[in-house]
Amino acid sequence: MTKRKIALFGGTFDPIHLGHIRVASFTLDKLGAELIIIIPAKRSPLKVDSPIAGDDDRINMIKLATSNVSGFEVSDFELKKEPPSYTLNTIKHFQEKYPDSQLYWLIGADNINDLPAWYKIETLIDECFITTMCRPGFDKPDFSKFAELWGSERTKKLQGNIIETPLVDISSTEVRARLTQGMDVSDMLDSDVADYIKKNNLYMA
Ligand code: ATP
Helix, strand or coil: CCCEEEEEEEECCCCCCHHHHHHHHHHHHHHCCCEEEEEECCCCCCCCCCCCCCHHHHHHHHHHHHCCCCCEEECCHHHHCCCCCCHHHHHHHHHHHCCCEEEEEEEEHHHHHHHHHCCCHHHHHHHCEEEEECCCCCCCCCCHHHHHHHCHHHHHHHHCCEECCCCCCCCHHHHHHHHHCCCCCCCCCCHHHHHHHHHCCCCCC
16 A cells, blocks of 8 residues: 655744745655645754744744645644754654654755754654755755765665755745845745734844
């Protein structure tokens, strides 16, 4: 029996932008997954000063940005836990929730060099399919440099799960920087998210 494919997309989403939605939608189609679950993080163990917007605001913005896109859900699993949240623990939670599924953990290419610092990374590579999406400004994903560290099987698995996503040059950092300067962000955000930010005075100087 073919297993259900479920993609999990973690990050700070501070705020969620059109880059997230475009590459994740593309990946969902390419994988033939039935669902993508966006999982905002309470606090990244690697980004000490994030996030800026509150948990409820980030969840609300994710809901607004995905309300018209099919196949997207949002989970507050990591927000409800005491920080830091480790991806492996999140994977275990979703393995229990969806026991007959194949889980994919989506990352942008900017994460690759951080992977050796991730909690129990080798177990994580074994437990799910870490799926890498391309990102402008970052090298084309290449895991061969990790072969000595993690072994050739793991490296092959990572390399086989690279998705050639369209390059979307948007980051939350750039969105926040533009907002603090009162600049236009309409080409970077879903319009409902842009309205929400304005209404709630988020990211203003
Ligand atoms: P920041 O600028 O604050 O670091 P970000 O734009 O990278 O934020 P995150 O919420 O940290 O957004 O990203 C969540 C996940 O989405 C990460 O794996 C990141 O690599 C990926 N991602 C974000 N933006 C893009 C993009 N434009 N193209 C591909 N992947 C992306």
